[in-house]
Amino acid sequence: MKGKYLLIGISLYGIAFYTSTSIHSLQQKTVVIEDVGKLLPTRMKEVKSTQSTEELQNWVRKEKTISIAGLQHSQGGHTVYPNGTLLDMKSYNEILNFNPKEKTITVQSGVTWADIQKKINPYGLSIQVMQSQNIFTVGGALSVNVHGRDIRYGSLIDTVDSFRLLKPDGEIISVSRDENSEYFSYVIGGYGLFGVILDVTLQLAEDELYEQRISTMDYKAYEEHFKSNVQNDEQVKMHLARLSVAPKTFLKEMYVTDYVLADDQKKLTRFSTLNEEEKVALPKFMLGMSRYSDWGKDVFWETQKKHFQNSNGSYQSRNNVMRSDSTFMEYENANRTEVLQEYFVPVDEFASYIDDLRKVLEKEDLNLLNITIRYVEHDEDAVLSYAKDDMFALVLLINQGRSQKEIRRTEKIIQKMIDVTLDHDGSYYLPYYSYPTKKQLKQAYPRIDEFFQKKRELDPDERFKNLFYEVYAQ
Amino acid sequence: MNYRTFVTAQSLLMTASSMVFPFYLLLIRNIGDSYSQFGLAYGLFALTGALVHPIIGRLSDRLGDRTFILVHTWGMAGIMLIIPIIETVTALYLVQIVMGILGAVQKTSEKTVLARQSNGVQAGKKIGSYHLWTSVWGAIAVMLTGYLIDFLTIGSLFYIASILYLISSFLILKSAAVPFRVQRKKPVQL
Numbered sequence: 001m002k003g004k005y006l007l008i009g010i011s012l013y014g015i016a017f018y019t020s021t022s023i024h025s026l027q028q029k030t031v032v033i034e035d036v037g038k039l040l041p042t043r044m045k046e047v048k049s050t051q052s053t054e055e056l057q058n059w060v061r062k063e064k065t066i067s068i069a070g071l072q073h074s075q076g077g078h079t080v081y082p083n084g085t086l087l088d089m090k091s092y093n094e095i096l097n098f099n100p101k102e103k104t105i106t107v108q109s110g111v112t113w114a115d116i117q118k119k120i121n122p123y124g125l126s127i128q129v130m131q132s133q134n135i136f137t138v139g140g141a142l143s144v145n146v147h148g149r150d151i152r153y154g155s156l157i158d159t160v161d162s163f164r165l166l167k168p169d170g171e172i173i174s175v176s177r178d179e180n181s182e183y184f185s186y187v188i189g190g191y192g193l194f195g196v197i198l199d200v201t202l203q204l205a206e207d208e209l210y211e212q213r214i215s216t217m218d219y220k221a222y223e224e225h226f227k228s229n230v231q232n233d234e235q236v237k238m239h240l241a242r243l244s245v246a247p248k249t250f251l252k253e254m255y256v257t258d259y260v261l262a263d264d265q266k267k268l269t270r271f272s273t274l275n276e277e278e279k280v281a282l283p284k285f286m287l288g289m290s291r292y293s294d295w296g297k298d299v300f301w302e303t304q305k306k307h308f309q310n311s312n313g314s315y316q317s318r319n320n321v322m323r324s325d326s327t328f329m330e331y332e333n334a335n336r337t338e339v340l341q342e343y344f345v346p347v348d349e350f351a352s353y354i355d356d357l358r359k360v361l362e363k364e365d366l367n368l369l370n371i372t373i374r375y376v377e378h379d380e381d382a383v384l385s386y387a388k389d390d391m392f393a394l395v396l397l398i399n400q401g402r403s404q405k406e407i408r409r410t411e412k413i414i415q416k417m418i419d420v421t422l423d424h425d426g427s428y429y430l431p432y433y434s435y436p437t438k439k440q441l442k443q444a445y446p447r448i449d450e451f452f453q454k455k456r457e458l459d460p461d462e463r464f465k466n467l468f469y470e471v472y473a474q
Numbered sequence: 475m476n477y478r479t480f481v482t483a484q485s486l487l488m489t490a491s492s493m494v495f496p497f498y499l500l501l502i503r504n505i506g507d508s509y510s511q512f513g514l515a516y517g518l519f520a521l522t523g524a525l526v527h528p529i530i531g532r533l534s535d536r537l538g539d540r541t542f543i544l545v546h547t548w549g550m551a552g553i554m555l556i557i558p559i560i561e562t563v564t565a566l567y568l569v570q571i572v573m574g575i576l577g578a579v580q581k582t583s584e585k586t587v588l589a590r591q592s593n594g595v596q597a598g599k600k601i602g603s604y605h606l607w608t609s610v611w612g613a614i615a616v617m618l619t620g621y622l623i624d625f626l627t628i629g630s631l632f633y634i635a636s637i638l639y640l641i642s643s644f645l646i647l648k649s650a651a652v653p654f655r656v657q658r659k660k661p662v663q664l
Contacts, residue, residue, distance in 0.1 A: 006647070009548070013548075013551065016552060016555050017633070017636070020559055021633065024559050024629045027559060028627075028629070332508075333508065334508030334510065334511055335508075
């Protein structure tokens with residue numbers, strides 16, 4: 001009798017032991033990856049990275065499903081896919097050719113803007129278009145067709161001479177506006193769905209000395225200020241504005257930084273050393289306070305405003321404007337995360353758009369931490385182009401919970417904001433969480449069907465996949 | 475169950491628990507991604523233990539020590555198979571609660587067994603020797619694991635611990651069972 005129970009006990013234990021070890025070894029084989037949005041942890045087969053082009057080519061031929069990743073600051077799962085292989089491109093980062101005379105540089109796609117700045121700054125050269133921060137890889141930036149503070153060179157796509165693409169079948173082709181041109185406008189802003197961008201040749205600009213011109217104004221005056229003092233003044237090369245999220249001045253007060261070409265460019269050498277030091281402690285503390293209270297938001301806004309007003313008239317080199325701090329924004333919290341949204345509205349629509357946006361947000365409970373505004377010129381080179389007109393681009397930083405309930409709550413508010421944006425002939429940026437509906441996507445990007453169709457045509461086996469594709473193309 | 479078998483079984487069990495303990499803490503820290511979750515997980519363990527103690531105590535008088543030690547060893551052998559595959563915080567909390575209960579079972583039964591080992595004479599000596607051997611094994615296990623971990627994965631450590639718990643339970647199973655009615659009549663087993 002006793003022996004029977006013991007036998008049953010041992011058998012059950014044996015089964016449990018076997019099951020546990022098999023699950024454990026399976027878990028060890030896969031790896032959970034998430035992008036910086038932290039809302040989409042995804043179990044993937046493997047992370048692969050290399051410096052060799054042949055190896056990349058072999059992997060693309062061999063692996064069934066591939067997602068491509070740089071710094072993974074896209075937040076909608078654009079760099080992950082369940083059970084897929086992740087190509088981590090960060091170590092594919094050589095600068096292949098730099099021609100100061102022609103003002104061009106050829107880099108592998110894992111090179112970051114910081115790497116390029118370090119290389120070209122001693123030659124008095126600068127990047128034409130990039131994000132405000134320099135931590136990103138060039139490949140990632142191309143895949144989302146970024147824009148930044150520069151207002152004269154358009155979007156990133158306008159600064160690209162050519163690139164080499166590793167196609168889904170393993171073949172490598174050169175792509176430019178003349179050669180294999182059909183790929184050009186799909187791959188840039190193509191979210192990694194058409195192949196691996198291997199290396200890119202970019203046009204560079206002269207490094208210049210800018211004088212910062214800071215002005216505070218009501219949002220109603222912004223459009224006029226921009227048109228007469230920025231757009232029509234060729235001396236203004238870069239531009240960035242901030243719109244208040246502090247309760248006392250919510251979506252009303254603004255301050256604006258115009259980067260005006262300094263009269264005496266000889267002084268550039270005095271300012272051309274690249275800024276390395278980041279101010280972290282104070283801004284991190286202030287941002288932390290504004291996360292938790294309205295009072296904190298008011299204090300943060302007033303302090304920030306004063307700080308920027310004090311820099312009125314100060315000088316900065318172009319390269320230094322393009323390497324703004326980002327460490328202070330890093331946020332570690334078990335239950336919450338910070339996500340971005342970016343909305344584009346035609347310049348003429350700005351004031352009325354803000355009024356409508358305020359109406360929506362006053363009724364909702366959204367922890368909005370920051371809004372910056374940039375300008376992007378009309379440009380429809382990329383198939384998924386956001387700049388259907390001369391647009392203001394509003395970047396919103398939102399603090400939200402990570403639970404499904406919180407995600408649904410944020411989704412409702414964001415869909416409302418996007419509706420307002422679309423009503424004003426605007427658009428929204430795609431590298432963020434899949435909050436927008438398919439209908440909103442179609443309205444913001446009328447060529448989206450054509451885009452997905454081309455994807456299936458050029459990658460019939462759907463070798464390159466990500467969650468963005470999964471959500472919107474199926 | 476004689477005293478020797480009891481001490482050997484308990485030493486084995488201490489070995490198992492001491493060798494995984496530091497790595498278990500690491501695991502809790504990694505699964506919960508904040509110190510507040512770490513605190514909650516640990517607090518749950520302590521609090522469940524505290525709350526079930528009165529119930530376990532009463533049950534122990536009705537079911538006997540041997541049954542209790544067996545519940546603890548088999549239970550822990552099972553838990554050690556679950557820990558390496560835990561992925562979510564919720565699962566971790568559940569495991570902590572079960573371990574809280576099993577811990578209370580162990581604490582109670584070790585004391586009741588010890589209490590039965592003497593009729594008041596030399597109780598201190600027995601308890602002293604019991605703690606000496608179980609603690610020595612615990613200490614040796616912690617130190618050895620520190621070296622062994624270079625050769626083993628953390629997962630396999632939990633599997634080894636599971637097997638040790640099982641062996642410990644076999645030792646108890648093999649020892650002569652004092653029928654419960656005898657234990658009732660003669661609580662002190664010299």
